[in-house]
Amino acid sequence: MSSPNTPHPPLQPLTGGKLVLGTIALSLAVFMNVLDSSIANVSIPAISGDLGVSPQQGTWVITSFAVANAISVPLTGWLTQRFGQVRLFITSIILFILSSTLCGLAPSMEVLIAARVLQGAVAGPMIPLSQSLLLGSYKPSKSGMALAFWGMTTLVAPIMGPLLGGWISDNYTWPWIFYINIPIGVFAAWATWSIYKTRETATRKLPIDSIGLGLLVVWVGSLQIMLDKGKELDWFNSGQIVILTAVAVVAFIYFVIWELGSKHPVVDLSLFKSRNFSGGVIAISVGYGLFFGSLVILPLWLQTQLGYTATLAGEVMAPVGIFAIIMSPLIGKLLPKVDARWVASAAFLIFAIVFFMRSAFTQNVDTMQLMIPTVIQGAAMAMFFIPLTSIILSGQPPDKIPAAAGLSNFVRIMFGGIGTSVTSTFWDRRTALHYSQLSEHSGPTNPAFTDAVHGLTAQGMSPQGAYAVIDRLMTVEASTKGATDIFWISAVLFLFLIALVWLTKPMKSSVPIDAGGAH
Structure with a gap:
């Protein structure tokens, strides 16, 4: 030792x-x-x-x-x-x-x-x-x-x-x-x-370097939480995401400036x-x-x-x-x-x-x-x-x-x-996006869609069940x-x-x- x-x-x-x-x-x-x-x-x-x-x-x-x-x-x-x-x-x-x-x-x-x-x-x-x-x-x-x-x-x-x-x-x-x-x-x-x-x-x-460490924790933590919560909170339409982004950017800038001038970074x-x-x-x-x-x-x-x-x-x-x-x-x-x-x-x-x-x-x-x-x-x-x-x-x-x-x-x-x-x-x-595009081509006005529904109902499936099956297929495809x-x-x-x-x-x-x- x-x-x-x-x-x-x-x-x-x-x-x-x-x-x-x-x-x-x-x-x-x-x-x-x-x-x-x-x-x-x-x-x-x-x-x-x-x-x-x-x-x-x-x-x-x-x-x-x-x-x-x-x-x-x-x-x-x-x-x-x-x-x-x-x-x-x-x-x-x-x-x-x-x-x-x-x-x-x-x-x-x-x-x-x-x-x-x-x-x-x-x-x-x-x-x-x-x-x-x-x-x-x-x-x-x-x-x-x-x-x-x-x-x-x-x-x-x-x-x-x-x-x-x-x-x-x-x-x-x-x-x-x-x-x-x-x-x-x-x-x-x-x-x-x-x-x-x-x-x-x-x-x-x-x-x-306690200040540098604190800034590191703040900007990395804020950045990651922003990235993880962004899709859940609709990104920059959320005030929370805007705040997290601002905190991450400001803390990162101060972090770089501080570390470059610190004796023990x-x-x-x-x-x-x-x-x-x-x-x-x-x-x-x-x-x-x-x-x-x-x-x-x-x-x-x-x-x-x-x-x-x-x-x-x-x-x-x-x-x-x-x-x-x-x-x-x-x-x-x-x-x-x-x-x-x-x-x-x-x-x-x-x-x-x-x-x-x-x-x-x-x-x-x-x-x-x-x-x-x-x-x-x-x-x-x-x-x-x-x-x-x-x-x-x-x-x-x-x-x-x-x-x-x-x-x-x-x-x-x-x-x-x-x-x-x-x-x-x-x-x-x-x-x-792909699901939305596929949905535009489904519905009673689309021959392929109506044929698919008729084919499923002909097999004994209810119309609601047929719609559910087609919706699942569209989800997988999207x-x-x-x-x-x-x-x-x-x-x-x-x-x-x-x-x-x-x-x-x-x-x-x-x-x-x-x-x-x-x-």
């Missing part, structure tokens, strides 16, 4: 069994963290039904975690200097286990959301510290491979989330989507402490002076927001409109892990030899192709048609996180690596929450068109992101990082 203000010699890379166990422990902690950002996606109908709220209100289970997580991630740098990265990492895991238990025990949606806020908050330091600890465990020349192992967990967890969430919801009860964190977390905490307890970083007392905005950091963060964040939005919409569409069970919806999403798992180590070996921008560009191109394929879905789509783009997407995911993370961290001095990892993850996670809210709102709007609109727009945006990648400086992706100490 290290003592405060004690100089620490440079840490040597781990070898043999310690390196393997350390990598597994850190990866499991990240897996557990990222898993909880997606595992509730396919379980929202079950959770909402059990707690007596609408599926739209149920999306707060996702966004509340994302917002709290986004707010807490930037605190990693200050907390690490105060408590040490190993102690902070272990504490985060233990508190995550406890908050997961509270989520499972929640008797109402209000309590569940409060528990998810706590869970997201304590999870904040886990991802950036896992990067720092993992990079410090490998030789600098092997940093690409370390990022590949780390990237595999961030890729597989969002995929396993819907599959596990669906299977648990269909075969057990939804609280178990949170209880499964307990054994994973206990093992990760024990293994991490066993390996890293002698690798604690130096600590020192620094004043926390809670968020080191000077990192954005680096072209690679700025371009990489924007690219990975927007791409993650588009990807995560589809993770919410696709299973919801399958369950609420096409009659899929939660398990089947999860199985449709699961094949994305095939190429992601196979290709991640290959990408880790390839990156030191090629320009990371080419790899990231290929990822965005594949994402665009996948979403163009999904934009052709109809309400009669079969399982094979659903799975083909999902399998292909796995290749894009393997080529997405690893090179962009490498670009973001390239050129940063060793003492800036944890701060850069924390800030980039903060922006990425925040965009994940924004992507969920914006995609959900846009889906509702486009569904309503919802499907709304979803495919989102997929098409996402495809176009992925193509635009390719240009953003090429605004960064040319580089080979091997990042010589000494991440033994956190900043």
Whole structure:
């Protein structure tokens, strides 16, 4: 155990069994963290039904975690200097286990959301510290491979989330989507402490930027509540939404001004002076927001409109892990030899192709048609996180690596929450528009409509029953068109992101990082 203000010699890379166990422990902690950002996606109908709220209100289970997580991630740098990265990492895991238990025990949606806020908050330091600890465990020349192992967990967890969430919801009860964190977390905490307890970083007392933190909470919280409540309150026709927007904008402006002038900022905005950091963060964040939005919409569409069970919806999403798992180590070996921008560009191109394929879905789509783009997407995911993370961290001095990892993850996670809210709102709007257009062509004056009614009544159905069947068909069709609109727009945006990648400086992706100490 290290003592405060004690100089620490440079840490040597781990070898043999310690390196393997350390990598597994850190990866499991990240897996557990990222898993909880997606595992509730396919379980929202079950959770909402059990707690007596609408599926739209149920999306707060996702966004509340994302917002709290986004707010807490930037605190990693200050907390690490105060408590040490190993102690902070272990504490985060233990508190995550406890908050997961509270989520499972929640008797109402209000309590569940409060528990998810706590869970997201304590999870904040886990991802950036896992990067720092993992990079410090490998030789600098092997940093690409370390990022590949780390990237595999961030890729597989969002995929396993819907599959596990669906299977648990269909075969057990939804609280178990949170209880499964307990054994994973206990093992990760024990293994991490066993390996890293002698690798604690130096600590020192620094004043926390309380004003900056307060402004951060205000603008991020206001923004997310505005995005989530906007569709429910009819956006800017609501005084509440107007106020939330104004508060978010003003708090954000003051936040930027204050942080740029603070001696001990809670968020080191000077990192954005680096072209690679700025371009990489924007690219990975927007791409993650588009990807995560589809993770919410696709299973919801399958369950609420096409009659899929939660398990089947999860199985449709699961094949994305095939190429992601196979290709991640290959990408880790390839990156030191090629320009990371080419790899990231290929990822965005594949994402665009996948979403163009999904934009052709109809309400009669079969399982094979659903799975083909999902399998292909796995290749894009393997080529997405690893090179962009490498670009973001390239050129940063060793003492800036944890701060850069924390800030980039903060922006990425925040965009994940924004992507969920914006995609959900846009889906509702486009569904309503398509339903209105379809309704214009229904009624007694439309021959096709009257033929359909006559056909149904001829089968012994009452006129009211026939109208209900046709209305349901129109709803499914409108919802499907709304979803495919989102997929098409996402495809176009992925193509635009390719240009953003090429605004960064040319580089080979091997990042010589000494991440033994956190900043």
